Every structure is written in C-alpha cells, then in structure tokens.
Amino acid sequence: MQRSRIFLRRPPIYYSQNKIGRRLAASHPHPASLAAERITERQLRRLEDSVLEEERAFYEKNLELYLEVNENFHRAIAEASGNRILAEYVENILARTNVYIVFYDPFYNIETNPSIPQHRAIIGALSEKSPEKAEALMREHLRFSMEDLQAPKDTPEF
Numbered sequence: 212m213q214r215s216r217i218f219l220r221r222p223p224i225y226y227s228q229n230k231i232g233r234r235l236a237a238s239h240p241h242p243a244s245l246a247a248e249r250i251t252e253r254q255l256r257r258l259e260d261s262v263l264e265e266e267r268a269f270y271e272k273n274l275e276l277y278l279e280v281n282e283n284f285h286r287a288i289a290e291a292s293g294n295r296i297l298a299e300y301v302e303n304i305l306a307r308t309n310v311y312i313v314f315y316d317p318f319y320n321i322e323t324n325p326s327i328p329q330h331r332a333i334i335g336a337l338s339e340k341s342p343e344k345a346e347a348l349m350r351e352h353l354r355f356s357m358e359d360l361q362a363p364k365d366t367p368e369f
Contacts, residue, residue, distance in 0.1 A: 242301060243333065243349035244342040245292035254291045255338050258284060262330045269324045277318065278309045284330055288337070288349070308356075325355065 246254075261284045268277035282305045289298035312318065329352040336345035 241346040241349065242289045242292035242294065242297045243337070244346040245294060245297075246288045247337050247340055247342040247345040249293050250291040250337050250340075254287060255334065257287050258334050258337070261287065262327060262334065265330065266327050269327065272319055274313070274318050278312065281305075281326070282309065288333070291337075326352070329355070
C-alpha cells in the first residue's frame with residue numbers, strides 16, 4: 212500500500228465559515244461589541260480564569276484542555292453579547308475549528324501561543340466597556356486565527 216502526504220491550502224471549514232461569517236457580519240453587530248456593553252463582573256472573572264487555564268493547558272501541551280478552555284473563552288463572550296443566534300453560530304464555528312486543530316494544527320510543535328496575549332487584550336477592552344476596541348481586537352484575533360488555519364500544513368503520513 213502506498214502512503215500519501217496531504218497538503219492542505221485551506222481547511223474545508225474555511226469556505227463555509229468565511230461566506231457565512233461575511234454575511235453575518237454585514238447584518239449583525241459583532242458579539243464582542245455587544246459583550247462590551249453588557250458584560251458583567253462575573254463574566255469577566257470567568258474570562259480571566261479561562262485565560263489562566265488556557266496558558267496552563269498550552270504549557271502542559273494538553274490539547275484537549277486547551278480546546279475546551281479556548282471554546283469556553285469564545286462562548287463566554289458570545290453569551291455575554293446577549294444574542295443567542297450569534298452565540299450558537301460561534302459555538303458551531305468552534306466545533307468545526309476544533310476538529311481541524313486536532314488533525315492539522317502544530318499545537319505540540321510551537322513554543323508560544325499568540326492567542327493568549329490576544330485574549331488578554333480582548334478582556335481588557337471588555338472590562339473597559341469599549342465596544343469599538345473589543346470588536347477591533349476580536350476581529351484581529353479572528354483574522355490571525357483564520358490566516359493560521361489557511362496556512363499550508365504538512366500533515367503526518369497516512
């Protein structure tokens with residue numbers, strides 16, 4: 212049996228999420244912007260705790276915990292927005308992205324995680340109750356994440 216190598220230019224989730232995301236962005240306020248206006252102290256503490264857990268999971272190279280904590284971070288912001296439809300959309304995207312990360316992300320081979328300082332900056336904007344800043348930081352974080360997902364990955368041989 213001949214072994215092959217798979218080279219992905221873009222993950223399959225990119226196409227559907229990118230198209231849906233653009234439509235959603237054009238017709239709805241951004242969840243981070245809404246969250247900045249509505250977030251509670253309890254929700255902020257939950258976000259801060261999740262970043263501490265995210266950092267621990269990353270340094271322990273615990274992918275399962277990392278994915279769970281990252282999902283909790285994004286879900287908490289979506290829930291704080293008060294928009295159930297946007298929260299469900301965010302959860303759907305995270306589920307698809309997690310599958311891709313498990314199979315293709317170089318989680319175990321990277322030394323630093325840019326998401327951690329990005330998440331901290333987003334929390335800062337949320338605690339300042341700055342919708343514009345929270346939205347800009349989240350958009351930058353998502354843009355960076357999508358670029359990372361689009362980067363060609365040399366996957367293990369099958």
